[in-house]
Amino acid sequence: MKKTNCAWCGKEIFTNHLKERNYCKECYGFANAVRNGTYIKQVKAELKEITWNKDIAYLIGVIATDGTLRRNRPQIKITSKSKRFLTDLLYKIIIEFTGRDQNVNEVTAKFQEKEYTHYQLQFTSTPFYEFCLRIGLEPKKTYTLNKLAIPDEYFSDFLRGVIDGDGNYNLDKRRKTTSIRIYSGSEDFLKWIDAKCIKLFGVSGAKFHKSSNELGEKYILVYHSFHDVVNILARMYSDYHVCYEDKKEAIIDILNDLENLKQKYAAPSRIGQFVKCAYGFCENKFVAKANDHFYCSINCGDKQRKYPNKERLMVTCARHDCQQEFLQTTANNKYCSEHLSYKKSI
Incomplete structure (x- = not known):
């Protein structure tokens, strides 16, 4: 056995046969890919251990929706229609722990006599691959993906990666409505995301839809x-590091006014809650169907708008021989409950 150094990473290795260039077991695949014409260059040392940070959480979110883990090989592939998303954003995150400079590949696929062009960023990293396995990502995860071990402090970054990977913001300026959509082949994964959002962000919850086409089933x-x-x-964009600018552009008006909106919508969601009518003279309770559902009926809402300063008062019964105090239920209520019949008789 003769001692030498790996020509790729510089690690000390032992070999029986010295060659002009000798490679360790981990780097042999990179050298072989370069010989076959692939551009890969080690520009700095690869990290031996992956730890949580905002960029890693974002990347995990993208991989959960738009990535693939290769079976029996520590290789990960991310696919996107946007080359800029891969080169300007994800590449900069990946090179920080792999230390390798490499190209994004253009791939043309044919489906039902139509050709589709997309881009792939494929990289190898044993520490990151093992990190993905530990938190719950696995090969062939499209229909089996379930909850992941994402720390609460990084969930907003993870969710932003999920939406940038396979989600969108649907802004209808004519109707002045906005919605967030996330697509996945696994319903369990989406239900886990919704449960985490309810717990961490105080939202009322999402609706789920199912669609099918020639490519298979997916949940929304x-x-x-x-x-x-x-x-x-507010949670995803208040303190973020990276995001896909093209998708952010769809909600730029909301983000520009986010501070005012956060104050207006800071209260917990009312949807599905048993609440009291906001009209001062009404005792009714009802289940709120929206966050701006304040009145049990249109009549109560009209009265409140017509008499905005009317408040319920503690008054004394108007009957001459009764001194009982009671809380008015209507503006014209001058008699306590025991003497309402007296009012009708006069």
Whole structure:
């Protein structure tokens, strides 16, 4: 056995046969890929251990929706229609722990006699691959993906990566509505995301839809409530490091006014809650169907708008021989409950 150094990473190795260039087991694949014409260059040392940070959480979110882990090989592939998303954003995150400079590949696929062009960023990293396995990502995860071990402090970055990977913001300026949509082949994964959003962001919850086409089935998570949208965006974009600017552009008007909106929608969601009518003279309670559902009926809402300064008062019964105090239920109520019949008789 003769001692030498790996020509790729510089690590000390032992070999029986010295060659002009000798490689360790981990780097042999890179050298072989270069010989076959692939551009890969080690520009700095690869990290031996992956730890949580905002960029890693974002990348995990993208991989969960738009990435693939190769079976029996520590290789990960991310696919996107946007080359700029891969080169200007994800590449800069990946090179920090792999230390390797490499190209993004253009791939043309044919489906039903039509050609589709997309881009792939494929990289190898044993520490990162093992990190993905530990938190719950696995090969062939499209229909089996479930909850992941994401720390609460990094969930907003993870969620931003999920939406940038396979989600969108649907802004309808004519109707003045906004929704957040996330697509996945796994319903369990989407339900886990919704449960985490309810727990961490105080949202009322999403609706789920299912669609099918020639490519297979997929599930759609949708946040329709503007209260939910504002609270999710506030958490995702208040202290973020990276994001896909093209998708951010769709909600730029909301983000520019986020501070005012956060104050307006800071209260917990009312949807589905048993609440009291906001009209001062009404005792009714009802289940709120929206965050701006304040009145049990149109009649109560009209009265409140007509008499905005009317308040319920503690008054004394108007009957001459009764001194009982009671809380008015209507503006014209001058008699306590025991003497309402007296009012009708006069």
